[in-house]
Amino acid sequence: MNVNIAQLGQLSDGRIDGSRPGFMDAAACEFFSENGYLIVENALSRSEVDEVIADATKICKGDYGEFVGYNGPHDGQSEAEVLSNYLCIHFPHKISQVMHRNLAGRAMLEVLTNVIGPDVKCMQSMLFVKAAGKPGQAWHQDEDFIPTRDRSLTGGWIALDDATVENGCLWVIPGSQKPGVLWPLEKQMDPDFDCNSASVGFPYRDEDAVPVEVTAGSIVLFNGYLLHRSLRNNAPEGSFRRVLVNHYMSASSLLPWTNNLQKHDTFLSEDNRSVSQADCRDIVMVAGEDPYAWMGINDVNKPHVRPSGEGGCAPAQDN
Numbered sequence: 001m002n003v004n005i006a007q008l009g010q011l012s013d014g015r016i017d018g019s020r021p022g023f024m025d026a027a028a029c030e031f032f033s034e035n036g037y038l039i040v041e042n043a044l045s046r047s048e049v050d051e052v053i054a055d056a057t058k059i060c061k062g063d064y065g066e067f068v069g070y071n072g073p074h075d076g077q078s079e080a081e082v083l084s085n086y087l088c089i090h091f092p093h094k095i096s097q098v099m100h101r102n103l104a105g106r107a108m109l110e111v112l113t114n115v116i117g118p119d120v121k122c123m124q125s126m127l128f129v130k131a132a133g134k135p136g137q138a139w140h141q142d143e144d145f146i147p148t149r150d151r152s153l154t155g156g157w158i159a160l161d162d163a164t165v166e167n168g169c170l171w172v173i174p175g176s177q178k179p180g181v182l183w184p185l186e187k188q189m190d191p192d193f194d195c196n197s198a199s200v201g202f203p204y205r206d207e208d209a210v211p212v213e214v215t216a217g218s219i220v221l222f223n224g225y226l227l228h229r230s231l232r233n234n235a236p237e238g239s240f241r242r243v244l245v246n247h248y249m250s251a252s253s254l255l256p257w258t259n260n261l262q263k264h265d266t267f268l269s270e271d272n273r274s275v276s277q278a279d280c281r282d283i284v285m286v287a288g289e290d291p292y293a294w295m296g297i298n299d300v301n302k303p304h305v306r307p308s309g310e311g312g313c314a315p316a317q318d319n
Contacts (some may be wrong), residue, residue: 036177036226043107069305119251119288137197153224
């Protein structure tokens with residue numbers, strides 16, 4: 001199946017200048033709707049990027065405390081050696097004020113309130129370090145892992161280093177979000193990818209994908225149904241492809257997240273509610289009002305390391 005990127009003048013490649021006031025114009029919104037992704041350049045300044053990078057190093061060193069999968073202490077190791085211990089740390093915003101602040105940056109909020117609506121919540125952050133040699137992630141759709149009922153799920157991928165084909169940038173299949181189909185998932189064993197399941201059976205080819213090469217400080221926004229992947233970092237030793245990825249959705253959408261099925265089971269049996277009313281309340285409001293504020297906020301997800309898949313996805317993992 002051939003995929004055609006919407007041709008919208010200067011936005012034909014999906015890039016827009018995030019430093020320009022009111023950058024989310026009609027052309028940007030249309031491109032996102034048609035293709036399922038958008039590249040916002042100059043979204044963060046160099047100093048803002050450097051602050052997040054420095055904070056990422058502190059997290060990996062354990063300066064904010066240990067987390068599930070932490071394999072320190074890292075005494076005597078260089079900064080590069082410390083970072084190379086980790087592929088991805090989930091929920092860094094729970095231990096870092098810098099990461100928490102970057103859930104709701106200026107450019108991020110302008111995009112989110114235009115493509116989702118005025119009321120937006122965040123339910124997840126992920127810090128990808130991805131040193132040279134570290135694996136990528138196979139084809140997948142984020143909605144498989146974070147269901148939103150109204151298809152409002154949106155990923156905000158903040159580049160902390162220049163992301164290139166060589167160091168394992170994001171690849172997307174433009175328009176693959178439009179059918180609204182969640183393709184089957186299978187456990188994959190390819191050591192070139194981490195240990196998450198992979199989407200299979202979709203009618204697109206690898207040749208339909210486009211690489212999303214961006215400079216540090218750019219944000220890539222993508223729809224939760226968009227098929228996307230990344231490849232191994234094949235850049236020289238000592239290089240990194242660091243990214244902070246946050247996931248957002250409409251505050252009006254309930255979140256029956258699989259990470260909290262046990263909590264939901266208890267919630268449902270006690271309150272006699274259907275699964276359609278299950279809602280993970282481990283969220284951060286980033287814009288507007290929360291229509292379910294009466295339910296309160298629960299801290300159920302803990303910072304943890306994602307298994308890297310190095311050497312294959314056997315049951316026993318180093319991390």
